[in-house]
Amino acid sequence: xxxxxxxxxxxxxxxxxxxxxxxxxxxxxxxxxxxxxxxxxxxxxxxxxxxxxxxxxxxxxxxxxxxxxxxxxxxxxxxxxxxxxxxxxxxxxxxxxxxxxxxxxxxxxxxxxxxxxxxxxxxxxxxxxxxxxxxxxxxxxxxxxxxxxxxxxxxxxxxxxxxxxxxxxxxxxxxxxxxxxxxxxxxxxxxxxxxxxxxxxxxxxxxxxxxxxxxxxx
Numbered sequence: 001x002x003x004x005x006x007x008x009x010x011x012x013x014x015x016x017x018x019x020x021x022x023x024x025x026x027x028x029x030x031x032x033x034x035x036x037x038x039x040x041x042x043x044x045x046x047x048x049x050x051x052x053x054x055x056x057x058x059x060x061x062x063x064x065x066x067x068x069x070x071x072x073x074x075x076x077x078x079x080x081x082x083x084x085x086x087x088x089x090x091x092x093x094x095x096x097x098x099x100x101x102x103x104x105x106x107x108x109x110x111x112x113x114x115x116x117x118x119x120x121x122x123x124x125x126x127x128x129x130x131x132x133x134x135x136x137x138x139x140x141x142x143x144x145x146x147x148x149x150x151x152x153x154x155x156x157x158x159x160x161x162x163x164x165x166x167x168x169x170x171x172x173x174x175x176x177x178x179x180x181x182x183x184x185x186x187x188x189x190x191x192x193x194x195x196x197x198x199x200x201x202x203x204x205x206x207x208x209x210x211x212x213x214x215x216x217x218x
Contacts, residue, residue, distance in 0.1 A: 001204060004060055005029045006051055006090060007070035009036040011159065012105060015197035016068055017044065023201060030060050051086035054093075061093035066101035068200055079132045084139035091147045100150045103200050106137045108155045108183045108215050116183025116215065117157065141213070152209045156196045157182070157189035157217035165192030165218070174198060175218075182215030189217035 003020055007013040008029035017039055020027055026043045034046040049056035051071060061067065067090060073082050087104065094102060109117035109126055117126070126134055144151050176195050183189055199216050203209060 001065040002026045002063065003028070003204075004064040004067045005070070006067065006086070007072055007105075008046070009033055010070055010072055012072075012193040012196050013070040015162075015194045016070060016200065019194075019197050019201055028060055028064065030056070051089060052082070054089050057086075057089040058093045058096065061090070061099055062097045064097075064099050066103070066204055067094060067099060069102070069104040070197075070200075072105075073133075076130045076133050079135075081136060081139070083133075083136040084143060087140045087143050091143060091149060094149055095147070101204065102144065102147075102149045102151045103154065103203055104140070104144060104151065105154050105156060105196065105200070106141055106213075107134070108157050108189070108217065110134065110137050110155060111141055111213060113155055113183055113213070113215055115185050116189075118184055118188030119186055121158070121188055122185075145211075150210055152203050152211075153213040154196065154200055154203075155182075155213055155215045156191045157215070158191070159193050159196070160190045162192045162194045165190075165195065174202075176216055177218065178209075178214045178216045180212070180214065182217050191217045 003025050005016050008017055009031050021041050029046045030049050031046055032050050034048050037046050047060055071083055071086055115122050141153055144153055176191060
């Protein structure tokens with residue numbers, strides 16, 4: 001498939017690129033800092049640009065079979081609309097160019113999974129550190145749900161490095177839980193970026209979670 005990856009320079013985005021190429025997909029990646037992507041492959045095209053640039057988003061969406069978004073940032077203490085505005089641009093471009101399949105990451109703790117990221121995150125991390133970030137994720141989800149796209153919103157638990165996941169959960173990808181019941185009100189459930197990417201790619205031709213918001217964690 002011809003895939004567009006948004007947020008390809010982050011940890012999950014890098015895993016999406018690596019695994020998608022291994023599966024034989026042809027990739028276009030929109031990145032503000034293309035130099036951060038070290039992979040060189042004839043089936044990989046890295047385009048310099050910003051998801052907030054509507055014209056650039058229109059350009060890279062055209063001709064794709066699906067779009068995968070691992071969009072994120074670290075401006076946690078500042079009120080921003082980067083996630084929602086960027087996602088709005090993606091949605092409009094996809095609708096214009098008749099690209100229907102959209103798979104996007106948000107997080108456990110959003111929407112009807114509120115409180116499912118564990119007590120520590122519910123009582124401290126979300127309200128104190130990432131309050132504005134989660135507010136923007138809420139807006140992001142609403143935009144996707146109100147669109148005409150064939151969407152799946154993936155809600156991972158706390159992201160951890162692959163080596164930690166390999167140590168405790170084995171190196172075989174796919175050794176995780178997914179669905180509406182994933183998460184815990186007391187304990188913080190975790191997941192590696194590699195396994196989030198694995199799950200996202202597995203949904204490209206899968207309809208089980210079409211128009212749904214599955215959680216994913218160990």
